[in-house]
Amino acid sequence: MGLTLDFLALSPYVGELARGLVTTVVLTVVTTLSGLMLAIVVAYLRVHAATWVRRILGGYVELTRNTPFIVQLFFIFFGLPALGIKIDAITAAFLAMTLNLAAYTAEILRAGIEATGRGQLEAARTLGMSKFQSYRHVVLVPAFARIYPALTSQCIIVMLGSAVVSQISVFDLTYAANFIQSRNFRSFEAYLLVTLVYLLLAVGMRQLFLLVGRRLFAFRQGGQA
Amino acid sequence: MTLVCVKDLHKSFGDLEVLKGVDLDVAPGEVVAIIGRSGSGKSTLLRCLNQLEQHDGGNIEIAGQRLDAEAMAPSELSRNVGMVFQSFNLFPHKTVGENVMLAPVVVRGVNKQEASRVAREVLDKVGMLEKFDAYPAQLSGGQQQRVAIARALAMKPKVLLCDEVTSALDPELVGEVLLVLEALAEEGMTLILVTHEMKFAHDVADRVVFMHHGRIHEQGDPKTLFNHPRTPELRQFISAVR
Ligand SMILES: Nc1ncnc2c1ncn2[C@@H]1O[C@H](COP(=O)(O)OP(=O)(O)OP(=O)(O)O)[C@@H](O)[C@H]1O
Numbered sequence: 101m102g103l104t105l106d107f108l109a110l111s112p113y114v115g116e117l118a119r120g121l122v123t124t125v126v127l128t129v130v131t132t133l134s135g136l137m138l139a140i141v142v143a144y145l146r147v148h149a150a151t152w153v154r155r156i157l158g159g160y161v162e163l164t165r166n167t168p169f170i171v172q173l174f175f176i177f178f179g180l181p182a183l184g185i186k187i188d189a190i191t192a193a194f195l196a197m198t199l200n201l202a203a204y205t206a207e208i209l210r211a212g213i214e215a216t217g218r219g220q221l222e223a224a225r226t227l228g229m230s231k232f233q234s235y236r237h238v239v240l241v242p243a244f245a246r247i248y249p250a251l252t253s254q255c256i257i258v259m260l261g262s263a264v265v266s267q268i269s270v271f272d273l274t275y276a277a278n279f280i281q282s283r284n285f286r287s288f289e290a291y292l293l294v295t296l297v298y299l300l301l302a303v304g305m306r307q308l309f310l311l312v313g314r315r316l317f318a319f320r321q322g323g324q325a
Numbered sequence: 326m327t328l329v330c331v332k333d334l335h336k337s338f339g340d341l342e343v344l345k346g347v348d349l350d351v352a353p354g355e356v357v358a359i360i361g362r363s364g365s366g367k368s369t370l371l372r373c374l375n376q377l378e379q380h381d382g383g384n385i386e387i388a389g390q391r392l393d394a395e396a397m398a399p400s401e402l403s404r405n406v407g408m409v410f411q412s413f414n415l416f417p418h419k420t421v422g423e424n425v426m427l428a429p430v431v432v433r434g435v436n437k438q439e440a441s442r443v444a445r446e447v448l449d450k451v452g453m454l455e456k457f458d459a460y461p462a463q464l465s466g467g468q469q470q471r472v473a474i475a476r477a478l479a480m481k482p483k484v485l486l487c488d489e490v491t492s493a494l495d496p497e498l499v500g501e502v503l504l505v506l507e508a509l510a511e512e513g514m515t516l517i518l519v520t521h522e523m524k525f526a527h528d529v530a531d532r533v534v535f536m537h538h539g540r541i542h543e544q545g546d547p548k549t550l551f552n553h554p555r556t557p558e559l560r561q562f563i564s565a566v567r
C-alpha cells in the first residue's frame with residue numbers, strides 16, 4: 101500500500117476547519133430550535149385550524165417528507181430568485197433545514213399528540229382551558245416525552261444532512277474538507293478527519309439530548325407516562 | 326332557590342337515546358347522590374352539566390346562566406362547575422402544586438403567589454400539602470384523587486361534580502377520598518356525585534336520585550329511599566348492591 105497518512109498536511113488549514121465546524125454547529129443549533137418551534141405551531145394548526153390551512157400544511161409536510169433535501173435546498177437557493185426572492189446561501193441553508201426539520205417533527209409530534217388520553221383533555225376543559233391553553237400546558241410536554249427518542253434521531257439526521265449546504269457554497273465542515281483537499285490534494289486525510297468530527301458531533305448531540313431529556317422529563321421517573 | 330336547574334333533558338348518541346327527559350333541581354349546599362345501574366345515563370347527565378356532552382333537548386341552568394346548544398366558553402363554565410373524574414386525570418408532567426395552580430394562573434390570570442397560596446390552602450384541606458412538590462406518578466391512587474379534588478376546588482366552582490371518584494381505587498384507599506368529600510359536604514359545598522358507595526350515599530347525601538333507563542325513576546331523602554323504596558326497579562337495585 102502506497103498510502104501514507106500525513107495529518108500534518110492539514111495543519112495550515114486549522115482556521116478553515118474551525119470555521120467550517122462553527123458554521124455546522126451554529127446551523128444545527130439554530131435550525132433545531134427554529135425547526136422545533138415551527139413544528140409545534142404546525143402540529144397545532146394541523147388539528148385546530150380552518151380546513152384550508154390544514155390542507156396547505158398537510159401539503160407542506162408531505163412535500164417535504166417525500167422529496168430529497170438537496171432538491172429543497174436548491175429550490176430555495178436557485179429557484180426562488182426566479183420568483184424575485186433573492187436570498188444568500190447561509191439564509192437559504194437555515195431556511196431549508198428549518199422547513200425540513202419542522203415537517204418531519206410535526207409529523208412525529210402528531211403521533212405523540214394523538215396518544216394524549218381523552219381524560220387529560222377533558223380535565224383541562226373542565227378547568228376552563230381553551231384548546232390552545234390545553235395544547236400548550238397539558239398536551240405538549242407529555243407528547244414530546246413520548247416522541248423524544250425519534251426526535252433526537254431526527255435532529256441528528258438534520259445535522260448530518262447539513263453537509264449538503266456545502267453545495268451552495270456555505271462554508272460548513274464539508275465545504276472545509278472540499279476546500280482543503282483541493283489545495284493540498286490530501287483528500288483521504290481531509291475527509292477522514294471531517295468524518296470523525298461528524299461522528300463526534302452526532303455522539304455528542306445524542307448525549308446532550310439524553311441529558312436535557314432527563315431534566316425536562318423528570319416526571320417520568322416515578323413510573324407511568 | 327336553585328343552583329342547578331335541569332328541565333326535560335334529552336341526549337342521544339346516534340340512535341341510542343340515553344337521557345329521556347331528566348328534571349333535576351339542586352339547591353346551594355345540597356349534596357345529591359346519583360345511583361343506578363350501569364348504562365342508565367348517570368355519567369351522561371353529569372357530562373351534560375359541564376358541556377363535555379352537548380344535550381339535544383331541554384335546558385340546563387346553572388347559577389342563573391343557561392347552557393344552550395351554543396357552548397359557553399370553558400373559562401366561563403369553570404366559574405360555576407368543577408369536575409372530578411374516576412380516573413383522576415392529573416397532568417403527569419406537573420407536580421402536585423403545579424397541577425393545582427395551573428388553571429387559576431392560565432385561565433383566571435391569578436398571579437403565581439396568590440395561586441400558590443390558594444393551592445396550599447386547598448391541598449391542606451385534602452391532606453396533601455406535604456406532597457406539594459411530588460409528581461402524580463409518585464402518589465397512590467387515593468392521593469392522586471385527593472389532589473384532583475383540590476385542583477377542582479382551586480377554581481372555586483359553585484358546584485362540584487364527581488363521577489364515581491372511588492371506583493378506580495383499591496378498596497383500602499376508598500375511605501380517605503370519601504372522608505374528603507364528606508368534609509366538603511359539611512362545609513356547605515354543593516355536590517352532585519355519581520356513586521356506587523351506597524353507605525356513603527346513605528350517610529352523607531341530602532338526597533338520593535335513582536336513575537333508570539335515562540330517567541329519574543325515584544328520588545328522595547336517603548333514609549326513606551333506601552328503607553322504603555317505592556318502585557320494584559329500585560327495590561331490585563338495592564337488593565343487588567347490598
Ligand atoms: N360517547 C358515547 N358514544 C356512544 N354511546 C355512549 C357514549 N357515552 C355513553 N354512551 C352510552 O350511553 C349509555 C349511558 O352511558 P353512561 O356512561 O351515561 O352510563 P352510566 O350510568 O354512567 O353507567 P356506568 O355505571 O357504567 O358508568 C351507555 O349505553 C353507553 O354505552
Ligand SMILES: [Mg+2]
Pocket residue numbers: 367368369488489
Ligand atoms: Mg358512568
